[in-house]
Amino acid sequence: MRLRRITDHLRDQNWFAVALDFVIVVIGVGAALMGQQWLSERQGRADYERALGDVRDQLSIVYFASKERLAIAPCRKARYRELGGLLMQTDQPWPGSPGTYGPNELDSTFPIVLRSPYRIWTSRMWDAELDSGTFDRMDKTVRTLVSYTFSFGVQAEAVQTRVGDMEASLQALAYPLDLSLSDRLRYYDVLTRADSASLLIEVLAAQNIGRIEATGLHRPVDDTQMAAHRTYLETSNARLVDIYGDCVTPMEFDYLEDAAR
Numbered sequence: 001m002r003l004r005r006i007t008d009h010l011r012d013q014n015w016f017a018v019a020l021d022f023v024i025v026v027i028g029v030g031a032a033l034m035g036q037q038w039l040s041e042r043q044g045r046a047d048y049e050r051a052l053g054d055v056r057d058q059l060s061i062v063y064f065a066s067k068e069r070l071a072i073a074p075c076r077k078a079r080y081r082e083l084g085g086l087l088m089q090t091d092q093p094w095p096g097s098p099g100t101y102g103p104n105e106l107d108s109t110f111p112i113v114l115r116s117p118y119r120i121w122t123s124r125m126w127d128a129e130l131d132s133g134t135f136d137r138m139d140k141t142v143r144t145l146v147s148y149t150f151s152f153g154v155q156a157e158a159v160q161t162r163v164g165d166m167e168a169s170l171q172a173l174a175y176p177l178d179l180s181l182s183d184r185l186r187y188y189d190v191l192t193r194a195d196s197a198s199l200l201i202e203v204l205a206a207q208n209i210g211r212i213e214a215t216g217l218h219r220p221v222d223d224t225q226m227a228a229h230r231t232y233l234e235t236s237n238a239r240l241v242d243i244y245g246d247c248v249t250p251m252e253f254d255y256l257e258d259a260a261r
Contacts, residue, residue, distance in 0.1 A: 045137075047129075047134050048134055048135070048137045048138075051125070051129045051134045051135065052138075052217075054123075054125050055123070055125075055126060055146065055217060056217050056218065056221070058120075058123045058125070058126070058150075059146070059149065059212050059215070059217050059218045060218045060229075061119070061120055062120070062121055062149060062150075062153060062208055062212065063208070063209065063212045063218045063253075064119075064236070064251075065117075065119035065120065065121060065205070066204075066205035066206070066208040066209045066212075067205075067209065067251040067252075067253070068117060068119065068236070068240070068251065069116075069117075069119075069201055069202055069205040070202060070205055070206065070209075070249065070251075071237075071240055071248050071249050071250065071251045072116070072117075072240060072244055072248055073198075073202050073249070074247045074248070074249055075113055075244040075245065075247040075248060076113070076116065076198055077195075078247055079113040079114060080191060080194070080195050080198075083114075083170070083173065083191055084188060084191055084192075087179075087184045087187055087188045087191070088184070088188065090181055090184060093176070093178070094173070094176060094177050094178070094179045094184075095176060096173065096174055096175045096176035096177065113244060114167045114170055114171065115164075115167055115168075116160070116163055116164065116167060116198065116201075118160060118161075118164060119160070120157070121150075121152075121153030121154075121156040121157045121160070121208075122150050122153040122154050122157055123150045123153075126146065126147070126150050127150070130143075130147070142215045142217070145211045145212075145214055145215050146211075146215060146217070148211055149208055149211045149212060152204050152207065152208065153204075153208070155204065156201055156204045156205070156208075159197050159200050159201050159204075160201060162197050163194055163197045163198050163201065166190050166191075166193060166194040166197070167194055169190055170187065170190060170191060170194070173187060213254055218255070219255040220255065226255075226256070229253065229255075229256065230256055233251060233252075233253055233256065236251065237250045237251055
């Protein structure tokens, strides 16, 4: 309709009307483009806030996993040293786990200390949203720290799996076995490799804690979440002591300490 009117005005050489029609068309196209851009910007902000909420949750999970690893590190190191010393006492029979060896005994101190927790350290969502540009709005430094956290998490999960496999093979030592020298050396080799891999996870955990605390994204966003995190921390610390004993170093969350001051 507008194009036909412009054609009629050109034929009639009504230049004022032609100019007016042209201005109307330009304004209409501009308004449409601005409206589309506004809607796109609004959707982009909504996508970012949604994805940011997911990132906060996942960083909290990784933060807890990292803290937990360092909390039980003294227990792991002490038990590894103890087992290594016993394996090298070749003039003594292998004692196995103390006490009786009924079906419930293998769920007691010996296997639990050697069974490191399996936790999630990565985020598939982060990579997908990062590639799609959702996190272009995020501060560049924060974005880099989060990327490093989840990237190193891939390595942590892979090492975590290897540690779990090696610790599983050491569970046989809970029995009073008749170990030959070659058996002792074989188990000692597994223990040594498990020790090196566990140390790597602990290093990665310490690095993760520093990066996550630098982003601040692990912190609760309101008082309700703060209270929930405090309860969760207290419960988790009690559970770790119940499982591993007094060798546990209680976990502390930086934001809970700040809130208590």
